[in-house]
Amino acid sequence: MTPDKPYDVLVIGAGPAALSAAIYTTREDLSTVLVEKGVVGGLAAITDRIDNYPGFPEGVTGMELAEDLWKQAERFGTKIEYGEVTAVDGKDKVKKISTTAGEMYSKAVLIATGTDWKKLGIPGEDKYYGRGVHYCATCDGPLYRDKKLVVVGGGNSAIQESIFLTKFASHIDLLVRGDSLRASEILQHELEEVKDKITIHFNTATDEILGDEKLVNKVIGTDKKTGEKQEFACEGVFVFIGLKPTTDFLASSGVERNEFGFVKTDGDLRTNIDGIFAAGDVRDGATMQIASATGEGATAALKIREYLHHNRA
Amino acid sequence: MPKHIAIYTTNTCSYCVMVKRWLQSKNMIYEEINLDVTPERRQEVLEMSGAMTVPVTIVTKNDDSKEVVVGWNLAKLVPAVA
Numbered sequence: 095m096t097p098d099k100p101y102d103v104l105v106i107g108a109g110p111a112a113l114s115a116a117i118y119t120t121r122e123d124l125s126t127v128l129v130e131k132g133v134v135g136g137l138a139a140i141t142d143r144i145d146n147y148p149g150f151p152e153g154v155t156g157m158e159l160a161e162d163l164w165k166q167a168e169r170f171g172t173k174i175e176y177g178e179v180t181a182v183d184g185k186d187k188v189k190k191i192s193t194t195a196g197e198m199y200s201k202a203v204l205i206a207t208g209t210d211w212k213k214l215g216i217p218g219e220d221k222y223y224g225r226g227v228h229y230c231a232t233c234d235g236p237l238y239r240d241k242k243l244v245v246v247g248g249g250n251s252a253i254q255e256s257i258f259l260t261k262f263a264s265h266i267d268l269l270v271r272g273d274s275l276r277a278s279e280i281l282q283h284e285l286e287e288v289k290d291k292i293t294i295h296f297n298t299a300t301d302e303i304l305g306d307e308k309l310v311n312k313v314i315g316t317d318k319k320t321g322e323k324q325e326f327a328c329e330g331v332f333v334f335i336g337l338k339p340t341t342d343f344l345a346s347s348g349v350e351r352n353e354f355g356f357v358k359t360d361g362d363l364r365t366n367i368d369g370i371f372a373a374g375d376v377r378d379g380a381t382m383q384i385a386s387a388t389g390e391g392a393t394a395a396l397k398i399r400e401y402l403h404h405n406r407a
Numbered sequence: 408m409p410k411h412i413a414i415y416t417t418n419t420c421s422y423c424v425m426v427k428r429w430l431q432s433k434n435m436i437y438e439e440i441n442l443d444v445t446p447e448r449r450q451e452v453l454e455m456s457g458a459m460t461v462p463v464t465i466v467t468k469n470d471d472s473k474e475v476v477v478g479w480n481l482a483k484l485v486p487a488v489a
Contacts, residue, residue, distance in 0.1 A: 132422075133479065139421040157421050176429075176481050194482070224460040224477060232419035234460050236443050237452070309459060330459075 097199045100188045101125045104200030106179050109136025110384050111374025112206035113163040114391030120170035131178035135160020136208045140230045142258040182347040184367040202398045205372040209337035218303030226310025231255040238330045240264045244313045246300050247334035253277035260288040267326045269298045339376045352378045363394045411467040412437040415452050422479040423462040
């Protein structure tokens with residue numbers, strides 16, 4: 095698409111909020127493109143099991159839910175381009191979106207990039223990424239059959255993914271920085287069922303990941319109460335210490351973000367820039383639930399339709 | 408069109424689905440080595456890619472040279488299969 099023939103809607107991201115919005119906009123015959131740098135379905139797609147998304151009484155795997163949302167969006171003509179958005183220029187009526195796949199133009203933009211895993215920022219983490227350091231249990235967990243693992247984190251994701259990893263690992267050392275788990279009660283009950291395979295180390299800082307230059311072989315931690323250094327022998331480390339919004343590409347856009355980088359919107363999901371909207375986990379105030387994200391995607395689509403109607407040439 | 412394309416995958420890997428769907432969209436035939444089905448082939452991933460992760464795509468060109476693409480990485484996959 096060119097400046098004189100822009101898309102009606104360009105959605106940055108292809109997670110649940112983006113796909114939900116696209117289902118609505120394409121059904122309204124608005125030309126819609128999604129630009130995705132990673133996996134269609136976003137973090138939901140790499141989640142082992144989703145038990146709280148309505149309509150699935152037995153739960154659903156993230157991969158299945160993502161595939162179904164993808165197929166549904168494609169059914170109505172949604173187009174997905176693979177590339178990374180590097181800048182958004184929204185000052186004119188036709189917005190210019192710079193991507194690694196080229197420049198794109200659209201009358202309205204929906205930011206639905208969601209969040210990504212925070213890194214520990216410790217020695218060895220980057221060096222051994224993909225060689226023992228992982229952020230996707232559903233992808234790489236099966237490579238660790240009968241091996242010892244370390245999982246870092248104490249929230250819902252860390253516990254859910256640890257439970258998933260017990261299907262493969264011989265044992266998991268779970269390193270928790272605080273003195274208790276932040277995971278939901280239901281997940282903590284599920285954790286009880288696999289407690290013979292998981293040792294929880296509270297008040298433990300994760301300091302360094304070491305290996306033999308090819309692969310990881312241990313993690314060094316510190317007991318924060320005694321100051322004592324601890325070694326955890328392992329072949330893999332899975333890190334789930336929280337999420338950060340994927341909004342670096344907005345740095346020069348003028349789109350307002352909060353102090354953590356989440357995009358600020360009003361009640362109609364409009365950002366401070368006319369014609370640019372935001373929905374899902376990337377939005378300031380989001381509840382970080384897939385059900386909420388799909389709802390916000392639908393709301394954003396309806397608000398975008400209104401915007402396009404009022405601004406038609 | 409390359410001589411052969413092999414992808415190392417696991418059952419629950421969404422990034423593997425992305426690579427497979429993209430190759431399918433280009434009408435490219437590939438061999439899938441599912442490490443949930445054949446876990447004994449795990450070591451091949453490390454030996455061929457230097458990584459312990461999936462997906463790993465091995466593209467054998469017509470002159471028998473090989474290109475290895477780790478992960479869902481179109482910037483590397485597109486030239487590898489050209």
